[in-house]
Amino acid sequence: MAKYDFDDLMSVGVDIGKDVFHLVGFDRDGQRVLRKKIKRLALIATFEDLPRCIVGMEACMSAHYVSLALRQMGFEPRIIPAIYVKPFNKGQKNDYNDAEAIAEAALRPNLKTVSEKSQEQLDLQALHRVRSRLVSRRTAAMNQIRAFLIEQGITVRRSVAALRTSLETILDNRSGEMSLRMRKLILGLQQDWVWLDKRIEMTTYEIKDVSETEEGCQRLMTIPGIGPLISTAVVAVIGKGEAYDRGRDFAAWLGLVPRQNSTGGRTILGRITKRGSKYLRTLFVQAAQVIMMRPQNWHKFSFGRWLEEAGTRMQHSKLGVALANKLARIAWSVLNSGIYFDVKDNEIAAAI
Structure with missing residues (x-):
């Protein structure tokens, strides 16, 4: 392969695709000096002939793998959220324009980037994604069973436990109310349900x-409402939280802050933004709801007085989101400081 003569190459934007990558590079004067399409397998060979520089890429599948490979070669990779690349995109959307926008965004000094995940974090994140998919499939199987039963004039109470305990009795005692084919279909769905239960339990x-x-998980589980699922999910996503300057930034990334539409010095706040990880945000909201179900334990927490006062002025759902925001900020502080959370110690609570 011919050597490239790009001594002044400042940044390269990589638009990552399934089979091909599109590269656009700028020199120190802001002139485009590189515009190339390469195969995925030619990535290493192509960058070996380029001078070491900043390499930007959107946060997507395989971005962490590409980032790690380029870092080992001496480049400075930057994984950029797609929402921060969009303002730099000029003209119509195509792969080269996307790569050019990424190259320009990578040069911004104050741009927030995604922290590079280790292999352990990627493995842990994969576990959570597999479990989430299995839970979704189990819910779909249960809902289909309910729908088929209703079509036969048989209703079951809403809870999962009610369906689990009643299904065997329905199939045994009310088989005359449904056809043999329908009964076989429901039995097949029940077997899928049992298999999914086992897979979810194993995961x-x-x-x-x-x-x-994991030490970080052990520290996180000292926070009220946070158990193995939330602690591992947080560690998988943010590691030690180096990508954020403070807990409020992490809570804002999760989408647990009001959406702003402010102008002329007038602050207008709306619903929460719901940006960032939907899965992690849901887990924090669920943890907050569990804490709110036991008001008799609030006095044991360092934030118990705040929770009691907030409960008198906030509607229940809004209080749950506010508590989820506080738990997320505490979680970042515990990870970043390396200190276990003590419900009797206000040191961490004051730091957020």
Whole structure:
């Protein structure tokens, strides 16, 4: 392969695709000096002939792998959220324009980038994604069973436990109310449900095993409402939280802050933004709801007085989001400081 003569190359934007990558590079004067399409397998060979510089890429599948490979070669990779690349995109959307926008965004000094995940974080994140998919499939199977039963004139109470305990009795005692084919279909869905239960249980045990050996997870689980699932999910996503300057930034990334539409010095706040990780945000909201179900324990927490006062002026759902925001900020502080959370110690609570 011919050598490139790009001594003044300042940044390269990489638009990552499934089979091909599109590269656009700028020199120190802001002139475009590189515009190339390469195969995925030619990535290493192509960058070996380029001078070491800043390499930007959007946060997407395989971005962490590409970032790690380029860092080992001496480049300075920057993984950029797609929402921060969009303002730099000129003209119509195509792969080269996307790569050019990424190259320009990578040069911004104050741009927030995504922290590079280690292999352990990627493995842990994969566990959570597999478990989430299995739970979704189990819910779909249960809903389909309910729908088929309703079509036969048979209704079951809403809870999962009610369906689990009643299904065998329905299939045994009310088989005359449905056809043989329908009964076989429901039995097949029940077998899928049992199989999914076992898979979910196995994946959950594996996640719990990680939480027992990971120091960051052990610190996070000292926070009220946070157990193995949330602690491992947080560690998988943010590591030690180096990508954020403070806990409020992490809570804002999760989408647990009001959306602003302010102008002329007038602050207008709306619903929460719901940006960032939907899965992690849901877990924090669920943790907050569990804490709110036990008001008799609020006095044990360092934030118990705040929770009691907020409960008198906030609607229940809004209070749950506010508490989820506080838990997320505490979680970042615990990870970043390396200190265990003590419900009797206000040192961490004051720091956020």
